[in-house]
Amino acid sequence: MPEPMLVAADVVNDIAVYLGLGEGFEWARAELVVDLAVTLAEAVVSPLPAAARPIVLTAAVRAYTNPEGVDSLTVGATNRTFRNATVYLTDKERAELQRLGDARTLRGAFTINGQGSARTYPVDAT
8 A cells, every 4th residue: 555645735724724824824825835845855755755744844834934034033131043034944854854764665574584683575665
C-alpha cells in the first residue's frame, strides 16, 4: 500500500484554522507561502510524505504571520527578535524531514538470523 503523500491544499486550510482566521484570511498569500514551504521541503525529501505536514505548516505559518519582514520588536523592556521574513526551514525541521526520508528508504521486510544480525530487503514502492 503506497504511503500517503502531503496535500498542499490541506496545509493552506490548516493555516486558517491554526491561526483562527475566518474573514480576512488571505487565501492567495497562504497558497504562496505553502507552495514555497513545500518546495523547500521537497529539496530535502521528495515526494513529501503526509508526516511532513506539521513541518510545512510551521514554515508556512512563520512566513504568513510576518509578511512585513520585521526583524525585531521592542515593547517596553521586552524585545523579540525574528529570524527573517522569508519562508525557511530550521535546521531541526530539515533534520526531521531527512529522518522521514531515511525512514522511508529503510522501510522494508527483514529477517533476523540466529547470529543476531539483521538483513534488510527493500520493498518495491511501485
